[in-house]
Amino acid sequence: MTSDSPAEKRLEELREQAWKDGVVPGRGVDVVGGPIPRKPGYYGQPVVKPPVWTWEIPIYFFVGGLSGMSAVIGSAAFLFHHVDLARAAMWLAAIGVVLSSILLIMDLGRPLLFINMLRVFKHQSAMSMGVWILSTFGACVVPGLIALELHAHHVFGGTIDQLLRIAAAILIFGSAFFGTLLATYTGVLIGATAIPAWFLHRLLLPIHFGTAGLGSAAGLLELLGHRLAALNVVGYYAAVVESVLLIWLSIDKHGMADRAIHEHGSGWLIRIGEILTGPLALVLRLLGLVPFAAMSFLVGALVSRFGWIAVGKVSGSDPESVFAAERY
């Protein structure tokens, strides 16, 4: 008997621990049941259901935000007679609204029944409101773009051209209004749910999603060659707001209830996204590296949308976060 060998000592230790604690945890040995379950809640089962949404939804958040806020830039450009920029912005908005609709329908469990969304109007459902906002936005953007293009190319002359200009103006301002809602309602959509890390940040989410949309629209237009000082200023505004939100998020902590934002892979996605849209984009703009700032913002805006969906999945699967959130 080599009872003083390290291997034998280890076995003695295990026996002592088993006697003392009644349970011996070890790698690959998951004690779930006996003798008394030690996981939080009911065997660690989720209390609320994590979102079933897949990659289409974060990309929809990104594309929808960019599309909606492009219309805002488009209307400002139209108002101040930057016709080329207005056309480019309205093209982005129109392409975005088509892509958004496709992504939204793709994500449905039964895409062919999409049309059922349009049989009711429910103000108490952010999803219903979102569908109506997207539809109205599309109904403004697409004809608005057509009117703008016909007017810009002077396809018709005289009175018709004047009427087209007025129609374009009305439709472009309409799409700017519904565009801001399209970019921000997604924050309400996930903010008004039972997922703790989401509803605890229901004030931050619409601000973040809307501002990320505005900065993305300005950035993409800059990358497309529209290097206006005004777009640079919009880029500064978005980067400053995002930097403030990064500080807000690191101060406004709720412990276990929203740990999905500060821990795990989901926390890293949020942090990387916020740094790319906030401080990094701001510094790059200050250094005059506008295209790099624009790219940083666009990547950050996309990453943080994936981050927030990941946060929902982690937070919704975590029973302790639900119990902890009841205190707020």
Add this chain to the structure above:
Amino acid sequence: MIGEGIQSTNQRRHSFVQDRVEVGFFTDPSVCIGCKACEVACKEWNHVPDDGFTWSGNSYDNTGHLGASTWRHVMFLEQDRQKGNQIVGSHSLANGDGEDPFRWVFLSDVCKHCQEAGCLEACPTGAIVRTEVGSVLVQNDVCNGCGYCVVSCPFGVIDRRPEPLPDAGGAFKCTFCYDRQKSGLVPACAKVCPTESIVFGRLDDLRARGAERVQQLQQSGYNDAQLYDPTETSVRGIHAFFLILGEPEAYGLPPKPQVPTIYLKSAWGAAFATAIASIIATLLAFAFFS
């Protein structure tokens, strides 16, 4: 009270749907024997598909949790606590302080059919409706599977059914056997429950019965018996309520469930503020820098 045979509301025919009477389930773990007849009856009557089998290692519970293909779920709790006046350990007879207390508690979980239902409010197609008897019903042929009800349920009940199960893509949960109720029949789970741990009946009758049962149990030494019926929160009470021994957390029940619509006002406020700020910032940028 227990075991009223054919006189029980679980066995009698009724006309609650025609009379528009609010009905409910009262589920009492103190008499549940963990037979899972309710789970089987629910699956058989409603043609809920087989969603696979895995050994969980969690007591006798291999069902796990409620979901799109699990509308009744019998929980098996193992706790180091005393059950009523249970005598535990060899020393407890002599000196009265039990050592190694242990209890096994079974509770059949189900959709709560909230008074203010998160899933119903969230549904953008109108697929989820309130029935004459106060229950919450998903109309499978209307649901397009957007998944918003899934994150809006404060109890984690409703879920989207994955491929390759039948009717995949739609959201499913307990129907309160609305089809049976329309014909004057009792929901399948209550009908088969051998100990009347699940009681079906008029909601007001059941609430009185639940309160009475809590008193009865407390007098018999079940000091931690209480009703789980969150009437004080924004959910404003549930149609399927429970008697529980101990804390709701142990059953995976949120102590203070809230219907997510209460968060709408502040979130929309932030959205409108952002919308206005974005428009003003853009206009100012173009006014002063072009």
